[in-house]
Amino acid sequence: MxxxxxxxxxxxxxxxxxxxxxxxxxxxxxxxxxxxxxxxxxxxxxxxxxxxxxxxxxxxxxxxxxxxxxxxxxxxxxxxxxxxxxxxxxxxxxxxxxxxxxxxxxxxxxxxxxxxxxxxxxxxxxxxxxxxxxLTVLGSGIPLSDSNPCFVIDIGGGTTKIAAVSLGGIISGISVNIGGKSLDKMLIEYIEEQFDLKIGMLTAEKLKIQVGSLLERDNTTTIINGRDIASGKPRAVSVSSADIYPPIKSFFDKIFELAGMVMAKLPAEISADVRRGGVCFAGGMANFVGLDEYFRYSMGIRANVCEDPALAxxxxxxxxxxxxxxxxxxxxxxx
Ligand SMILES: Nc1ncnc2c1ncn2[C@@H]1O[C@H](COP(=O)(O)OP(=O)(O)OP(=O)(O)O)[C@@H](O)[C@H]1O
Ligand SMILES: [Mg+2]
Missing domain, CATH: 3.30.420.40 (ATPase, nucleotide binding domain)
Incomplete structure (x- = not known):
């Protein structure tokens, strides 16, 4: 071929x-x-x-x-x-x-x-x-060999791929149907509950990218437009990072829980290698502000994110x- x-x-x-x-x-x-x-x-x-x-x-x-x-x-x-x-x-x-x-x-x-x-x-x-x-690991610039495995979490728009890999291939891995679009949907529901405002998928994604943060102290703000649930009229509201922190935290907690389950099944030597080398994050969602800090806080392991994780x-x-x-x-x- x-x-x-x-x-x-x-x-x-x-x-x-x-x-x-x-x-x-x-x-x-x-x-x-x-x-x-x-x-x-x-x-x-x-x-x-x-x-x-x-x-x-x-x-x-x-x-x-x-x-x-x-x-x-x-x-x-x-x-x-x-x-x-x-x-x-x-x-x-x-x-x-x-x-x-x-x-x-x-x-x-x-x-x-x-x-x-x-x-x-x-x-x-x-x-x-x-x-x-x-491919994601190699594209992130992480050197791999048969004796040097790597743990990767690729959070894309539609799925999250979690795997321990070496040059020999995948040691253990899963692909779950949770991704950036699931978080956009969670944000739509949350904004409806908290602000009585109906927003669309594009607005939810923009909101996530502009102010979404895993740093609880972050307080960046943006204005979003939608339809008032009660009156049906267009309305704009100001939303801060802190306002949407709860659904964002719960999204990443779920991903980290799944990663923990994959890690728990790894052979002891590989587990030790992962702890030493840290975890490679990729996919567009790895651009999230504060991801490395929050992962280290939650899992006690370093997170490595390359420059353009969606292209890895x-x-x-x-x-x-x-x-x-x-x-x-x-x-x-x-x-
Ligand atoms: N700066 C950013 N902050 C937060 N999220 C972002 C950022 N940039 C992109 N995203 C999100 O990343 C997701 C797209 O990532 P990616 O391009 O890796 O997905 P994909 O490869 O197309 O999907 P999949 O691998 O799941 O099939 C979208 O949900 C997008 O909103
Ligand atoms: Mg992808």
Missing amino acids: KSPTLCIDLGSSGTKIYQIGAGVVLSEPSVIAISELGRRKIKAIGIEAKKLIGRTVDGTVVSAPVFESQIEDELCATLMLENFLNKVTLKKLGRRPSVLFAVPCGADNASIKKFEKVLNECDIYNIHFVESPI TSIGGGIVAGNDKLLSRLRINRK
């Missing part, structure tokens, strides 16, 4: 494409807007399509075709990926590049088949599937794609 020239990380929130020799060439929201009738007519894609979420325009369907890291809408996923690939690569690489494709840990054959179908529709037949946690998996994919020996060790062998 040909060595891959591209790595694709088709995330629930964002698609990232890494091209060998060029680095990350695309990072866009995994969103597409198509016409309701002629389903193949694309109205907007990526960042422009995301702006349309919750703002229904007549005759337009806005789709986030990857849900909880799985393909939920095959047609939209195909149109979206085809469009992204055309944007960045096919012209330069020829029509049929070989691809390394990142899948969540423990992905079953049925979900891999769905990814394969979408890739085939995009004219890609040369595909190496690799479980994402090891695709960068790691690039590293593995350029190393035939490592790739043949890590690629999922399918019957």
Whole structure:
């Protein structure tokens, strides 16, 4: 099989494409807007399509075709990926590049088949599937060897991947359907309860990114707009980090509890290595202010976060794609 020239990380929130020799060439929201009738007519894609979420325009369907890291809408996923690939690569690489494709840990054959179908529709037949946690660690710049394992927590938009990995592969790992979008939903409910204000998903995400913090003393403030529950009229309120601390704390406590469960099952030597080396955090949610401090306080272990944690998996994919020996060790062998 040909060595891959591209790595694709088709995330629930964002698609990232890494091209060998060029680095990350695309990072866009995994969103597409198509016409309701002629389903193949694309109205907007990526960042422009995301702006349309919750703002229904007549005759337009806005789709986030990857849900909880799985393909939920095959047609939209195909149109979206085809469009992204055309944007960045096919012209330069020829029509049929070989691809390394990142899948969540423990992905079953049925979900891999769905990814394969979408890739085939995009004219890609040369595909190496690799479980994402090891890519995430390598892309975070953490040196790995068979005797030097690493514990990684990748909190994405739709899922959280928690795993202990070494160069030999995944020692123990889980993927759970909790991610940034779950926190956005929790914030919508919380704002409704506390402020009698109904807000949309985009506002909730903006609120989370602008003032969300795991430092209890943090008091950054922002203004959010929504619909007053009682009167139905538009209303704006000022919300601070402290105001939304309870749902944020409960979200991360749940993730840390799951991480604790994975850690508890590790062999003693590996457990000791994890305690010494700390935990590697990745995924867009690892950008959270105060994450390292709160993790150390809760778990007594150091947290390491690389510079752009949402890109770590695709960068790691690039590293593995350029190393035939490592790739043949890590690629999922399918019957
Ligand atoms: N600065 C930030 N602070 C807090 N959250 C952020 C920040 N930047 C991005 N996020 C959140 O990170 C999530 C997206 O992360 P990421 O791109 O790693 O997800 P994904 O790879 O598309 O999803 P998944 O791996 O779950 O399929 C979104 O929920 C987004 O709101
Ligand atoms: Mg991801």
